Amino acid sequence: MHAPGFSLEVFPPRRNGPVRTIYDTLDGLEGLSPDFISVTYGHGSQADRSATARIASTIAHEYHIPVVAHLTSLYADEASVDETLTAFDEAGVNAILALRGDPVESHTPTGVFPHASDLAAYIHRRRPDMTLVGACYPEGHTDSPSLEEDVSNLAIKVSAGVSQLITQLFYDNEDFYRFMDVCAAHGITVPICAGIMPIISEKSVRSMASRGGSHIPPKVEALLDRWGDAPDCLRNAGIVYASEQIADLIANGVAGIHLYTMNRPSTTRRIWRNVSGLFASD
Ligand code: FAD
Numbered sequence: 673m674h675a676p677g678f679s680l681e682v683f684p685p686r687r688n689g690p691v692r693t694i695y696d697t698l699d700g701l702e703g704l705s706p707d708f709i710s711v712t713y714g715h716g717s718q719a720d721r722s723a724t725a726r727i728a729s730t731i732a733h734e735y736h737i738p739v740v741a742h743l744t745s746l747y748a749d750e751a752s753v754d755e756t757l758t759a760f761d762e763a764g765v766n767a768i769l770a771l772r773g774d775p776v777e778s779h780t781p782t783g784v785f786p787h788a789s790d791l792a793a794y795i796h797r798r799r800p801d802m803t804l805v806g807a808c809y810p811e812g813h814t815d816s817p818s819l820e821e822d823v824s825n826l827a828i829k830v831s832a833g834v835s836q837l838i839t840q841l842f843y844d845n846e847d848f849y850r851f852m853d854v855c856a857a858h859g860i861t862v863p864i865c866a867g868i869m870p871i872i873s874e875k876s877v878r879s880m881a882s883r884g885g886s887h888i889p890p891k892v893e894a895l896l897d898r899w900g901d902a903p904d905c906l907r908n909a910g911i912v913y914a915s916e917q918i919a920d921l922i923a924n925g926v927a928g929i930h931l932y933t934m935n936r937p938s939t940t941r942r943i944w945r946n947v948s949g950l951f952a953s954d
Contacts, residue, residue, distance in 0.1 A: 673925065673953060674927075674953055675951055675952055675953035676921075676922050676926055676927060676928050676929060676950075676951055677707045677863070677865060677927060677928030677929070678704075678706050678707055678928065678929055678931075678951055679706045679707050679708045679709065679710065679740075679838075679865065679928060679929070679930045679931070680701060680704070680706045680708075680709045680710070680930070680931050680933050680940065681709070681710045681711075681712065681867075681930060681931070681932050681933060682694065682697055682698070682701075682709055682710075682711055682712070682727070682731075682933055682935055683711070683712040683935060684711065684712070684714065684720065684723035684724060684726070684727045685723070686720075687714075687720040687723075693935065694727055694730065694935075695730075696937075697933065697935045697936075697937055698730070698731065698735055699937075700937025700938065700940075700941065701933065701937045701940060701941070702735075704940070704941070704944050705737075706737065707738065707928070708737065708738040708739060708740050708767065709731050709735075709737050709738075709739055709740070710739070710740040710741070710742060710769055710805075710838075710930070711724050711727045711728050711731065711739060711740070711741055711742060712724070712742045713741070713742040713743050713744050713771070713773075715744055715746075715747075715773045715774060715776060721756075722759065724741050724742060724743070725741065725756070725759040725760055725762070725763045725765070726763070728741045728760065728763040728764070728765045729762070729763035729764060732763060732764030732765065733763075733764055738766075738767070739763075739764070739765055739767070740765075740767040740768065740769050740803075740805055741760050741763070741765045741767070741768055741769070742768075742769040742771055743756060743760075743768050743769070743770060743771065743791065744771045744772060744773030744791075745770070745771065745772050745773060745784075745785035745786075745787075745788060745790060745791035746772055746773045746774075746775060746781040746782070746785070746786075747773070747776075747779060747781060747782055748782060748784065748785055748791070749782045749784045749785075750784065750794065753785075753791070753794060753795070754798070757795070757798065757799060757802075766801070766802060766803060767802065767803035767804070767805060768795060768802055768803070768804060768805065769805040769806070769807065769838065770788050770791045770792040770795060770804055770805070770806060770829075770834065771788050771791070771806075771807055772785075772786070772787055772788040772791070787825070787828075787829075788806060788807065788829055789806075789825070789828045789829040789831075789832040789834075790832075792804050792806060792829055792832040792833050792834050793832040793833065795833070796832060796833030800833075803835060803836070804832075804833045804834045804835060804836075805834060805835070805836045805837070805838060806826070806829045806830070806834035806836075806837050806838075807837070807838060807839075807840065808826050808837045808838070808839050808840070808851075808855075808864065809822060809839065809840045809851075809884075809885070810839050810840065810842045810847045810848045810850070810851035811840075811842060811847050811851075811885055811886055811887060812885065813840075813885070814884070814885040819850075819851065819854055820854065823851070823854045823855055823858050823860070824858055826855070826858070826860060827858045827859065827860055830860055830862055834862065835862050836862055836863050836864075836865065837860075837862060837863070837864045837865065838864075838865045838867050838930045839851075839864065839865065839866055839867040839930075840867055840884050840885075840886065841867050841868065841869035841880065841884060841886055841932060842866075842867075842886050843881075843886060843887070843888060843889050843891075843892045843913075843917075844887065844889040845917055845920050845921060845924075847886075847887075848866055848921065848926075849924065852864065863927035863928060864926075864927055865926070865927055865928035865929065865930045866918075866921050866926050866928070866929055866930065867930045867932060868914050868917055868918060868929055868930070868931050868932065868943075869914075869932040869934070870907075870910045870911060870913075870914045870931075870932070870934070870936075870939050870940075870943060871892065871895065871896075871906060871907070871909070871910030871913060871914070872906075872907060872910065872934060872936065872939070873903060873906065873907075874896045874900040874906065876934075877892065877896060878896075891913070892913070895909045895910070895913065907939065910939075911939060911942045911943055911946070912946075914931075914943050915943050915946035915947050918943070918947045918950070919947060919950060922947075922950045922951070929947075931943065931944075
């Protein structure tokens with residue numbers, strides 16, 4: 673069996689936030705040797721959109737790790753995407769996670785790339801050399817009336833040139849396995865990496881689950897009930913939980929694990945310590 677892939681996600685420091693924090697994150701991840709690190713793209717009026725290219729450049733040129741730059745489409749047009757592609761080229765990026773992004777209140781989308789697949793198709797035409805990655809949702813995207821419909825839209829994204837998918841966070845591996853079956857039924861055969869978000873705090877679990885439409889299974893509710901007010905214990909339990917999720921996914925042949933680091937390298941390292949021995953091929 674092939675060795676599963678292993679990748680990490682970081683986000684740029686907030687606008688006017690200390691730049692040093694990203695170095696702390698990247699230094700803290702040193703030695704993990706991921707296949708790539710992906711860098712999120714800010715949304716909302718406060719976002720510093722040039723930050724993705726800057727951080728990507730740091731990862732590629734100073735840390736010598738392959739990088740995937742996220743890019744959202746709702747508020748983009750062809751000229752702004754061309755400009756970003758040039759910035760990504762200079763940063764040493766050769767893979768893009770093409771996303772729609774979420775609507776921001778009181779901002780009108782340009783209407784040029786209403787779906788991530790429109791952005792992927794445009795980049796694929798302009799830059800066939802770029803590797804394109806896409807997002808996917810084991811429990812269905814919140815805008816879609818059903819998982820079936822969401823996955824049939826996902827197939828459009830794959831036809832547009834996306835050659836790898838990364839999932840939204842999920843806490844119940846059964847949701848992922850069900851999703852894999854639906855993808856197979858829709859002829860989606862590209863590698864699908866499981867996005868794993870460690871439990872950091874009760875507040876973050878509840879807000880991310882409600883924003884992303886992920887359900888909180890009874891096993892996670894039990895952890896939140898027991899240690900919701902004891903952050904260190906909850907973090908320890910979250911590390912165990914994420915490690916078990918990863919072991920089960922690898923045992924069941926997952927193509928790759930994408931760890932959402934939340935820029936908390938110590939948590940990522942502890943999970944890595946638990947699971948690193950599972951990434952070898954048989
Ligand atoms: P799409 O693929 O466009 O899907 C959105 C909705 O439209 C779905 O319901 C889908 O079924 C439907 N749809 C898609 N194509 C069609 C079509 N052709 N016709 C009709 N309906 C269609 N957000 C950020 O702002 N910055 C980030 O860096 C970022 N990184 C992310 C990384 C990952 C791994 C994930 C899972 C999400 C990330 N997001 C990020 C959040 C993401 O932007 C939101 O979840 C957003 O709501 C959907 O983006 P998408 O690219 O999946 O959209």
